[in-house]
Amino acid sequence: MSDPFELPDPDEPDFTRAPAPRAGGIAARARAAMGQPRYLEVLNPEQRAAVEAVDGPVLVLAGAGTGKTRVLTTRIAHTIATGRARAHEILSVTFTNKAAREMKERIGALAGEVAEGMPWLGTFHSIGTKILRRHAELVGLKSNFTILDMDDQIRLLKQVLQAENVDEKRWPARQLSILIDGWKNRGLEPERVPAGEAEAFGNGKGRRLYAFYQERLKALNAADFGDLLLEGLRLLRDNPDVLAEYQRRFRYILVDEYQDTNTVQYLWLRLLAQASPDRPQRNICCVGDDDQAIYGWRGADVDNILRFDKDFPGATVIRLERNYRSTGHILAAASHLIAHNEGRLGKTLFTDGVDGEKPTVQGVWDSEEETRVVGEDIEQLQRRGQSLEDVAILVRATFQMREFEERFVTLGVPYRVIGGPKFYERAEIRDALAYMRCVAQPTDDLAFERIFNTPKRGLGDAALQLMHEHSRRERIPLMLAARALSETEELKPKQRQCVRALMADFDRWSSLIDVKPHNELAEMVLEESGYTDMWQKDRSADAAGRLENLKELVRSMEQFPDLASFLEHISLVMERDTDSGEQKVSIMTLHAAKGLEFDTVYLPGWEEGLFPHQRALDEQGRAGLEEERRLAYVGVTRARKQAKIYFATNRRIRGMWQTTIPSRFLDELPADHVDVVEAASASYGGYAASRFNSIDSFASTYNTPGWQRAQQRNAATGARSGATSGFGASQRRSGPQTIEGELVAKASATSSFQTGARVFHVKFGNGSIVGVEGNKLTVDFDKAGRKMVLESFVQKAG
DNA sequence: TGCCTCTCTCTTTTT
């Protein structure tokens, strides 16, 4: 664990002189080997050029799977080995903690102990925090400021809205938080927000609300995520001496995923990278791929990468196009698809590897069939001995995940969902953290507000109101106000007693901070406050899991030297723990998949409206479409050996069945490199039925023999396509009459099972039926709890 | 305080 405050100061009188090599350090070793360091030998010519172009501005356009991380890490090692800079003189920023961790590990493998001394390798936010804490007073904070999560942020905004008499129903705090985040991402302080935008919220009060919120943050000695960047920028902009200090310190700057930088991040980097008297060379190296820019919707600006050479004239641009991940057909498909985008810097991936199998496109009747077909396919892979770790399902939207989960539960295929609520976002974790925050910092009003009545202590809104009033009147933190109130007659006697007891508890816990190991203290706080008890008494299904999470939290505290550093990390870094060693299929969104790779990738839901998503088109127009297309590109390029694309003819959207049109992206795949799968099931015909019947179907440019065969088949069999479907006709809005007829017959068919009957399931054991819906049964299993299972998977119990 | 009902939303999400 490195601390910026204890770093050796890099400000030596003579900067041009190479630092003295540390005995046994990478520099020494590299020089000893001289000439041809091993780490350079393993690179291809372009990678090597990217590593060796150390001085001056460099843009590395690294296509998917071209060894980007290798280049970044080798570059760092090389910069150090050639004596250009020491580890603490290199600023290296990433977007996610995962990326930062990975880089640290790989530098460690490459350069041994040097990586330990890379204090400035981290996410934009963590580095921003580090700098901000050092100079907090310059932006009106104290160095121990708290970092608010979204929950806190919204609660605070609610208070702001109330104080300003804005109708919370018309102008929800959530929406305001999104607005403010957006402004902060664009580097806009309240006074700089364009008038029109600011007035659009809260009857023209947008700017005032934003400004007031910032005031409240300062009063609470708190910063939200956006502030970590925006205040960091303001700090550098308004304090030339501070800026100069960091410009001097960071002799080399590296940026990962440059295409995802937003405006504040861009401005911040540009300030730091500016030429200065101490450092005439602007040694900044940005690595990215404009084709993988998929975060425009949260403020990332692809233009940052597109105009790099204008920001840094004379920049060296290096393209990495040799792909080491995917087969030829997969690359060809992805390249052809992304070529439909305009405004690219342009790259063409190639591989020396095999052509491999062509990506497949398969039409299915509905989402149910989609999950079934994918599920069966995965079982087949499994039988052939492929590890499920190498299999992923990448969806556009999270609602698609649930159906796959249900299917896998039915089939008994182990899976994991990546993404979803983070460990520290769970209510019980936040509550526990709030307790610890109160113990560590009695001035943390938001934390206190969160837990003062959790577990229930008979202190409600009225009590909170009183405390707030008192706190404002006396200008003291909430907890002190509570303490003061407990000595007056204002609270009911019972409440007074409660508050007094709680304060006594906090006093006791706080006094133990330096005495007791912090994980033991945490356990004690959770016990004595009655919090653990609350969940033990809770009879809901997830209570046990929550208790388990709390234990996990306490366990994880051991890795940190003290409570303060634990709290610092939890808000910025903590992630959900990886699970057991069992091999599992991964289910995640396309966004979450960036940077990952799998042998086999399933890409379901390629339909107009879902992918590309209608809202992206409506709200962002052409830019939205191009971002969706990049998302498709990201999806396909995740596959090493096999990419399987699906589209359903019918999908339930907002509870209503809708006939859908295959995604335009399908037509943008090169016919020569894609196989259209003719499903064994007759329901494939459903696709053509929808396409030919659909009102605004667009012209297909598809001409492969397989495609034409499929269409001919549809002409013949399309009419009975609904036979395999299990959903009710009444829910359908349009479609061929015959299909409706068959569906009615199917839907009205009664199950041979009845509510109350006892059944047996191979995986879940015995249980009682509590509901019947078509061929699906809801069963309360004696051991496994309530599950929905297909009728065909259970037997009547003896 | 807690429960019930009404209303609203329903893309992606890191820090």
Next chain:
DNA sequence: GAGAGAGGCA
């Protein structure tokens, strides 16, 4: 159509 959040009522 489902789930969350807010508001009303006992």
